[in-house]
Amino acid sequence: MTSALRRARTGAVRGQDPQPAADLSAYLELFHAGGREAEIEEVFRRILANGASLDQVEIACSSDAHVALVWEKALRHEWPVTLGPGIPAPSTRPGRALIGFCDWIETDFAAGHLRRLLQSGDLGIDKDDEGFTAGDAARTLARAEAGWGRATYALSLGLLQKSYEARAMDPDLSLEDREAAQKKADITTTIAAWITQLVAAIPQESANGKVRLQAAVDVALTLLDRFTSRSSQLDNRAATALIDHVKELRALDAFECSLPEALRFIRERVESLQVAAERPRPGHLYACHLQQAGYSGRPHLFVVGLEEGRVFPTASEDPVLLDAERQGISTALKLSTDRIEEAVWTVLSRLATFGTSSTPGTPSPNSTPHPAPRIPSTMVCLSYSSRDTREFRETYASWLMLQAFRLQQGNATLSYPKMKAALGEPVSSIPRTRDAAATASGWWLRSVVGTSDKGVEAVEASFAAIARGREAEAERNSERFTGFDGYVPDAGKVLDPTAPGNSFSVTDLETAASCPFRFFLKKGLGLRPVDEGERDKDVWIDPMTRGIELHDIYATLLRRCRDAHRRPDMKKDGPWLKELAQAVLDRMNREMPPATAEIFERECSDFLADVELFLEGECEPTTSEPIGFEVSFGRPLGDEVEVLAREEPVEIDLGGGLTFRVAGRIDRIDKVGPAEFQVLDYKTGTFWRPDWKGTFNKGRRLQHALYGLAAVELLKARYKNPKVSGAVYYFSSNKGRQERVPIASPTRHQTAAVLADLRELIVSGAFVHAPDDDGCKWCDYESACGGNMHGQAEGKLGDSKLKAYGSLATHA
Numbered sequence: 038m039t040s041a042l043r044r045a046r047t048g049a050v051r052g053q054d055p056q057p058a059a060d061l062s063a064y065l066e067l068f069h070a071g072g073r074e075a076e077i078e079e080v081f082r083r084i085l086a087n088g089a090s091l092d093q094v095e096i097a098c099s100s101d102a103h104v105a106l107v108w109e110k111a112l113r114h115e116w117p118v119t120l121g122p123g124i125p126a127p128s129t130r131p132g133r134a135l136i137g138f139c140d141w142i143e144t145d146f147a148a149g150h151l152r153r154l155l156q157s158g159d160l161g162i163d164k165d166d167e168g169f170t171a172g173d174a175a176r177t178l179a180r181a182e183a184g185w186g187r188a189t190y191a192l193s194l195g196l197l198q199k200s201y202e203a204r205a206m207d208p209d210l211s212l213e214d215r216e217a218a219q220k221k222a223d224i225t226t227t228i229a230a231w232i233t234q235l236v237a238a239i240p241q242e243s244a245n246g247k248v249r250l251q252a253a254v255d256v257a258l259t260l261l262d263r264f265t266s267r268s269s270q271l272d273n274r275a276a277t278a279l280i281d282h283v284k285e286l287r288a289l290d291a292f293e294c295s296l297p298e299a300l301r302f303i304r305e306r307v308e309s310l311q312v313a314a315e316r317p318r319p320g321h322l323y324a325c326h327l328q329q330a331g332y333s334g335r336p337h338l339f340v341v342g343l344e345e346g347r348v349f350p351t352a353s354e355d356p357v358l359l360d361a362e363r364q365g366i367s368t369a370l371k372l373s374t375d376r377i378e379e380a381v382w383t384v385l386s387r388l389a390t391f392g393t394s395s396t397p398g399t400p401s402p403n404s405t406p407h408p409a410p411r412i413p414s415t416m417v418c419l420s421y422s423s424r425d426t427r428e429f430r431e432t433y434a435s436w437l438m439l440q441a442f443r444l445q446q447g448n449a450t451l452s453y454p455k456m457k458a459a460l461g462e463p464v465s466s467i468p469r470t471r472d473a474a475a476t477a478s479g480w481w482l483r484s485v486v487g488t489s490d491k492g493v494e495a496v497e498a499s500f501a502a503i504a505r506g507r508e509a510e511a512e513r514n515s516e517r518f519t520g521f522d523g524y525v526p527d528a529g530k531v532l533d534p535t536a537p538g539n540s541f542s543v544t545d546l547e548t549a550a551s552c553p554f555r556f557f558l559k560k561g562l563g564l565r566p567v568d569e570g571e572r573d574k575d576v577w578i579d580p581m582t583r584g585i586e587l588h589d590i591y592a593t594l595l596r597r598c599r600d601a602h603r604r605p606d607m608k609k610d611g612p613w614l615k616e617l618a619q620a621v622l623d624r625m626n627r628e629m630p631p632a633t634a635e636i637f638e639r640e641c642s643d644f645l646a647d648v649e650l651f652l653e654g655e656c657e658p659t660t661s662e663p664i665g666f667e668v669s670f671g672r673p674l675g676d677e678v679e680v681l682a683r684e685e686p687v688e689i690d691l692g693g694g695l696t697f698r699v700a701g702r703i704d705r706i707d708k709v710g711p712a713e714f715q716v717l718d719y720k721t722g723t724f725w726r727p728d729w730k731g732t733f734n735k736g737r738r739l740q741h742a743l744y745g746l747a748a749v750e751l752l753k754a755r756y757k758n759p760k761v762s763g764a765v766y767y768f769s770s771n772k773g774r775q776e777r778v779p780i781a782s783p784t785r786h787q788t789a790a791v792l793a794d795l796r797e798l799i800v801s802g803a804f805v806h807a808p809d810d811d812g813c814k815w816c817d818y819e820s821a822c823g824g825n826m827h828g829q830a831e832g833k834l835g836d837s838k839l840k841a842y843g844s845l846a847t848h849a
Contacts, residue, residue, distance in 0.1 A: 064417060065445045066083075066417070066418040067419050067438070067456075068418070068460060069420060069434070070422050072422055072425075073342070074466060075465045077106050077110050077341065080341060080418070082473050089337050092320050094338075095331075095337065096325075096338075096341060097325055097339065098324060099341065099342030099344075104120055104124070104325075105124060107341075116322055118323070119323055120323075120324050121314065121315070121323065122314055123311035124275075125308070126282075130159045130267065130275070131159075131261055131272060131276040132279060132307050132312075133157070134154070134265045136304060136308075137154040138257070138260055142300060144185065145185045145574075146187055146236065148181075148185065148189060152175045152178045155178070159266055162174065167227070173228065177197070180197055187241075190229065191229060191233050192629070194225055194229035198222050198225040201218045202218070239256055240252035240296065241296075248295070251286075251290070251292075253302075258280060258283060261283070262280065282306050286302060286306065317335070327340065327342075327384055328387060330384075331388070336416065340388075340420070343419055343420065343421040343435040343438045345433045346435075349380045355373070360373055360374075385437075388417075423457075423463050433453070438456070439452075446459075468480075516836065517833065522830070524804070524838060526802035527802065528804070529799055529801055532560055533799065533800050534698070534796055534799060535696055535697060535796060539698060540671050543701045547737055547738065552813065553804040559818070564821070574632040575632070577631035577637060584722075586621055587647060587770070590648055590651075591666070591705075592667045595705070596666055597613075605652055605656050606656060618644065622641050622645075647771055650769070651769050651770075662707060662709075663706070665706035665751075667704065669701070669703075671687065671698070672700055687746070687747040691789045695793075701743070703716060703744050703748060703751075704717060704718050706748055712756055712759050712760060713759075713760050714748060716741060716745050716764040717764070724774060730849075732783055732787075733849065735845060735847075736845045739791070741763075741764030741782075742788045746785070746788065765777050765780075790848070791845070794841055795845055798845060801838065805833065805834075806827070808827055
């Protein structure tokens with residue numbers, strides 16, 4: 038092969054086709070694969086099939102990505118391997134940790150980024166030293182709902198700690214629950230101190246916008262030394278190498294720059310480092326770059342990644358000094374074509390050194406007649422990937438691959454299409470035969486491919502979980518409503534709203550009507566969604582927080598006027614209300630700072646405008662008298678100031694000995710007559726009229742009806758024969774345009790009919806998924822559902838077990 042490749046090399050540099058060579062098919066192999074991973078997997082299969090020891094094999098890679106993939110595959114197969122170029126430091130745990138740490142700082146200390154960094158396993162926190170694990174810290178950050186900025190951690194974790202301490206002191210909780218709360222408070226305190234210390238160590242820019250580079254280097258070195266995970270020998274070597282590499286920045290001494298520039302210095306130190314570069318070792322597989330192929334002297338060579346554009350550089354000119362300008366300066370300057378020729382010469386000269394002068398299996402004329410030790414035959418295998426599975430596009434063979442094919446076939450006129458046709462179907466991660474499989478999963482896949490039902494039966498007999506999963510998929514796609522869709526009769530008995538000791542909020546009951554499956558996940562299984570989303574930096578106050586704060590401000594204003602026995606007045610209450618609202622904004626700014634001053638000013642302006650608009654609306658003439666605000670029932674009173682509030686839930690008699698126990702909080706109760714009242718519910722979002730048609734909306738709108746019945750029970754403590762004539766949904770903000778949606782109080786019989794159907798749905802255990810998108814708006818449990826859940830649920834509505842759900846849908 039040596040002379041053949043030399044001729045190919047010479048012809049390539051001169052722009053000529055190579056001359057046909059002797060038959061090379063005995064030791065020159067070619068293949069293409071349907072993806073980079075499939076290509077490396079096939080190489081490993083061929084190594085096993087060849088029977089040669091690992092220290093007789095060399096894999097020459099056209100890119101660092103292929104070297105890293107060989108390393109990952111070798112680790113998975115537990116094959117010892119050495120890498121000539123080493124592994125890029127960012128591919129190791131310490132390297133990823135330091136890069137992630139820099140990213141965290143550059144995202145303005147975003148809590149979501151820190152949480153993911155802790156969950157990644159790249160940060161190694163010793164529980165014996167710190168008192169907690171990285172997982173503990175990640176879970177605590179998720180519960181604290183921290184945002185971004187240096188101050189967010191002390192504030193959010195401090196509030197979480199206080200909430201745990203309050204639970205630890207709650208006499209209504211069991212001793213076990215109080216001890217668990219105190220333990221969580223202690224861990225939160227420890228984590229808060231650790232994060233606060235870490236943030237404090239990161240230098241802050243001075244008045245001139247600069248930091249000392251050495252201060253940033255100190256933090257990076259501390260992180261590498263104490264808080265990076267080292268689960269393997271490679272991680273230990275990477276940490277040591279990174280520490281030495283970052284320490285080289287000490288040479289800059291008193292240099293100052295902005296914090297992002299300091300982080301770029303550190304990042305470049307990581308990205309420019311290759312770790313664990315080693316020479317070939319006995320008993321080890323060896324991988325190197327294509328330009329270093331053949332130096333190991335091993336008889337089995339695999340050359341991978343021979344796609345067009347990856348092996349040789351493109352003919353692009355230097356934008357700083359073009360080829361014409363170079364020629365004008367000196368003929369000794371390299372041109373863009375020179376770089377290509379040098380690359381071709383380098384690669385082919387390395388391949389030309391590989392092989393022997395005699396054909397494999399043919400004895401040398403000078404060989405001795407007596408038997409000699411068996412030397413593994415020479416073998417060269419070239420390959421490329423015909424598909425980029427990451428970018429979902431087709432890739433093509435390099436010129437080098439075509440030249441090798443021509444040499445193998447002894448025909449210098451062969452073309453790319455003929456080569457592709459001769460190579461046949463690209464190999465995949467599934468081996469062609471079971472005996473060629475390198476892993477147990479490969480053996481299984483090849484065994485069942487094309488075997489239809491027999492193969493499925495064999496797999497299901499060995500893997501019960503797969504059998505159960507296939508059964509679940511089949512049932513979900515059927516028209517039957519089964520346990521795989523949410524049919525849990527045993528849970529229905531436990532969640533019965535009329536069962537002694539059970540009380541649900543109105544929101545819970547509306548959820549049960551909107552999406553019974555979500556109700557089951559929350560109330561039946563006790564699942565809570567994990568907030569993995571990153572807070573939007575363009576938004577300071579999220580809609581829920583905004584609504585809660587506005588509700589409290591509304592109640593405070595109206596209580597002030599109620600205690601003074603007067604109506605709200607712009608002159609008397611305007612300045613006071615603005616000061617109150619500004620105090621609320623300042624508190625939120627301390628607890629949860631916005632990303633920028635512009636966002637703070639914009640949202641403050643919108644918030645104050647909504648408060649002022651509410652006051653203007655309350656100053657308009659009206660015959661109603663607000664008497665109750667944020668009136669809670671079925672909940673601990675605490676510092677409750679409303680005389681109508683009570684801890685016991687309100688009982689609603691459905692007849693037939695069935696009683697609903699309901700808990701909640703009524704935004705406002707207005708007196709509209711001597712013994713006549715109206716329930717008012719604030720909505721601080723956008724008003725969309727089509728959503729507010731009808732009375733019950735298939736059971737999804739119960740607030741006005743249940744709060745009206747609850748208000749009657751609460752008002753009996755102060756009024757004789759009170760009556761609630763109706764309810765109003767009041768869109769009080771600028772977004773809602775102060776729209777009011779009045780709904781007359783339904784009769785007790787009508788409400789009982791809706792609740793009876795809702796109870797039957799729950800008791801029967803028919804927790805079906807919502808068949809339409811409306812039931813999934815703003816749902817936090819979306820990740821627990823399948824991809825076609827709406828279509829599957831709609832196809833099951835004809836099942837008799839969902840009769841109650843169908844009846845509930847008739848209540849408009």
